[in-house]
Amino acid sequence: MTDTPQTDGPMTDAIDARGLKVHFQTAAGLVRAVDGVDLTVRRGAFHGIVGESGCGKTTLARALIGLQSATVGQVSIFGRDRADWAKADRKGFARAVQFIFQDPLGSMSRRQTVGQTLEEPLQIHGIGDNKARRARVQELLDLVALPETVLDRLPRSLSGGQRQRVSIARALALSPQLLICDEPLSALDVSVRAQIVNLFARLQAQLGLTIVIVAHDLAIVREVCSSVTVMYLGRVAEEGEAKAVFSDPAHPYSQALLSAVPSPNPVTEATRPRILLAGDPPSPRNPPPGCRFSSRCPVVEPRCREAEPVLRPVAHGGAAACHLADADAHAMI
Amino acid sequence: MKNWPWAILAPAFIFVLIGIFSPWLMTHDPAAQDYAALLEGPGWAHWLGTDYLGRDMFSRIIGGARTSLVAMVFVLVAALAIGVVIGSFAGYVGGKTELVLISVIDIALALPSLVIALALMGVFSGANFDWMSDYWKMIVALTMAWWANYARMSRAVVVAELQQPYIEAARVMGASHIWIFTRHILPHVLGLVVVYASADAGALVLAIATLSFLGLGVAPPTPEWGQMLVDGMSYIEENAALVIIPGLALTAVVVSFNLLGEAFALQKVPRAVRGRLLSRKKAARAAEEVARKVVEA
Numbered sequence: 001m002t003d004t005p006q007t008d009g010p011m012t013d014a015i016d017a018r019g020l021k022v023h024f025q026t027a028a029g030l031v032r033a034v035d036g037v038d039l040t041v042r043r044g045a046f047h048g049i050v051g052e053s054g055c056g057k058t059t060l061a062r063a064l065i066g067l068q069s070a071t072v073g074q075v076s077i078f079g080r081d082r083a084d085w086a087k088a089d090r091k092g093f094a095r096a097v098q099f100i101f102q103d104p105l106g107s108m109s110r111r112q113t114v115g116q117t118l119e120e121p122l123q124i125h126g127i128g129d130n131k132a133r134r135a136r137v138q139e140l141l142d143l144v145a146l147p148e149t150v151l152d153r154l155p156r157s158l159s160g161g162q163r164q165r166v167s168i169a170r171a172l173a174l175s176p177q178l179l180i181c182d183e184p185l186s187a188l189d190v191s192v193r194a195q196i197v198n199l200f201a202r203l204q205a206q207l208g209l210t211i212v213i214v215a216h217d218l219a220i221v222r223e224v225c226s227s228v229t230v231m232y233l234g235r236v237a238e239e240g241e242a243k244a245v246f247s248d249p250a251h252p253y254s255q256a257l258l259s260a261v262p263s264p265n266p267v268t269e270a271t272r273p274r275i276l277l278a279g280d281p282p283s284p285r286n287p288p289p290g291c292r293f294s295s296r297c298p299v300v301e302p303r304c305r306e307a308e309p310v311l312r313p314v315a316h317g318g319a320a321a322c323h324l325a326d327a328d329a330h331a332m333i
Numbered sequence: 334m335k336n337w338p339w340a341i342l343a344p345a346f347i348f349v350l351i352g353i354f355s356p357w358l359m360t361h362d363p364a365a366q367d368y369a370a371l372l373e374g375p376g377w378a379h380w381l382g383t384d385y386l387g388r389d390m391f392s393r394i395i396g397g398a399r400t401s402l403v404a405m406v407f408v409l410v411a412a413l414a415i416g417v418v419i420g421s422f423a424g425y426v427g428g429k430t431e432l433v434l435i436s437v438i439d440i441a442l443a444l445p446s447l448v449i450a451l452a453l454m455g456v457f458s459g460a461n462f463d464w465m466s467d468y469w470k471m472i473v474a475l476t477m478a479w480w481a482n483y484a485r486m487s488r489a490v491v492v493a494e495l496q497q498p499y500i501e502a503a504r505v506m507g508a509s510h511i512w513i514f515t516r517h518i519l520p521h522v523l524g525l526v527v528v529y530a531s532a533d534a535g536a537l538v539l540a541i542a543t544l545s546f547l548g549l550g551v552a553p554p555t556p557e558w559g560q561m562l563v564d565g566m567s568y569i570e571e572n573a574a575l576v577i578i579p580g581l582a583l584t585a586v587v588v589s590f591n592l593l594g595e596a597f598a599l600q601k602v603p604r605a606v607r608g609r610l611l612s613r614k615k616a617a618r619a620a621e622e623v624a625r626k627v628v629e630a
Contacts, residue, residue, distance in 0.1 A: 065505065067504075067505070090509075091507040094505065094506055095507070098505065098506075099502075099505045101498055101501070103498060106497065106499060107498045107499050107501070107502040108499055108502070109499045109517055111520060111521075120503070120508075120516075121506040121507075124506055124507055124508045124509075167502075170502075174506070
């Protein structure tokens with residue numbers, strides 16, 4: 001546990017999670033969805049959390065905002081303990097931190113028009129009178145580049161991209177400082193993804209937001225994120241500045257993950273080396289002993305199966321949890 | 334319903350209209366006795382004839398419509414309110430509270446509502462309840478017998494809606510429980526419950542008539558269809574209209590309300606519930622289909 005200052009000063013990190021664990025009790029046994037994650041997101045960062053399906057990234061995002069209660073661990077947001085803050089000042093917390101769901105349609109009431117959906121957060125927080133609220137809704141539409149004509153439509157009559165824009169606009173209605181997005185792109189067509197990604201980048205530049213985005217599309221994370229966390233089986237495999245991690249990944253898992261990203265250049269695409277990992281990720285009910293990646297790692301050594309590596313600084317300035325990676329060198333596969 | 338003419342719904346609307354405007358529609362005082370005209374058939378002086386005390390049947394049918402309508406509205410509103418409150422509370426709060434409330438609801442549902450109403454009328458006949466008129470006893474008894482269905486439905490809707498991601502989204506926006514319930518969940522609950530109530534109204538009119546038929550409901554001077562049936566039975570050989578007319582009125586209203594509920598259901602109720610409401614009809618249609626194919630073959 002670190003000693004986090006209980007102030008909302010400009011120097012505190014946007015997110016500081018320590019020893020976060022989220023375990024689910026299921027009929028088949030204990031699922032360790034998130035199993036001891038430390039995460040720091042600086043203010044103004046565009047932070048990506050990546051990893052394959054089932055690695056716990058969505059659970060982590062939900063635990064950060066409190067949609068999922070943590071089994072163990074503590075989350076500080078802007079220097080304040082999240083649980084205490086949300087309990088003492090539910091609305092204040094909501095004004096500071098907002099969440100964007102993976103499924104925009106499900107996250108909106110099917111009975112409310114887009115206008116009502118966008119107005120709802122303003123009503124909950126008693127912001128402005130009718131006229132002021134309508135003006136704010138108009139502003140939000142402009143922000144996410146939606147035409148005024150969508151206001152009277154129901155969410156289900158919108159296209160996927162429009163729905164996601166509405167859900168982004170709703171999250172922005174309260175002018176939050178921190179936006180946590182759970183796979184905001186995975187429900188969208190590739191062509192629409194680019195629009196939404198650009199929208200995120202533009203909003204961040206315009207509004208000075210801190211954005212945390214959970215994604216499995218690495219190409220997009222590489223494009224827009226300033227920092228990145230790579231997760232594997234409920235733990236952080238590697239973290240650091242996005243550019244550094246993507247250009248010189250230290251963890252074998254990151255290397256494998258990045259080698260799966262297609263290149264837009266057909267020549268490089270045809271010749272680039274690929275690392276194929278054998279098998280599926282192990283079940284989070286029953287992680288392998290030692291390093292969690294040891295069961296699939298191409299450069300595994302005997303010590304990997306015995307001791308679990310801790311995050312330590314590596315050459316690119318970030319950190320990786322690999323016995324073969326330290327500040328001087330790391331394994332290449 | 335698609336194949337039925339909309340006119341089939343007319344009795345329900347006529348019933349409501351007559352109930353509302355009955356004082357202006359009655360040609361005679363429904364309680365006035367005329368010993369010069371006992372058990373008369375339909376005619377100019379008494380359009381639908383007279384009963385064994387010489388009371389005007391037309392006025393009594395119309396007065397009975399108001400009695401039924403008022404009692405029905407009281408019971409429906411009270412049962413709906415109690416059911417929605419208890420059911421929604423159980424569904425929203427969950428845990429042990431829910432378990433206890435569900436048990437109560439299940440017990441209430443396990444007994445036929447008419448049996449509960451009869452038992453309560455028996456309890457209410459004790460001296461402790463003399464302060465209540467028979468009319469109010471009947472309304473309270475029927476309400477206690479009727480709320481459980483609404484509670485069960487309300488709870489089901491609340492539980493289903495609470496699992497929707499948009500409820501989580503509202504939480505993230507900082508909405509209070511009261512906001513989430515009134516703004517997002519209650520409309521769904523009422524949407525379903527009101528539709529069900531429209532079909533239930535007919536059953537309730539029948540239950541009111543049944544209690545009166547058994548001599549437990551509305552006290553004699555007030556005109557009531559069930560009572561008219563029981564009074565008329567003794568004179569069925571002299572004047573069959575005494576039984577046929579209230580019987581027809583009752584049948585028309587019950588059928589008509591059922592169809593009204595079905596009409597709502599087809600357009601408003603979620604498919605899963607709609608399926609249950611119409612399962613019998615669907616089964617009949619499927620049987621027809623099979624029969625037709627067999628004939629063709």
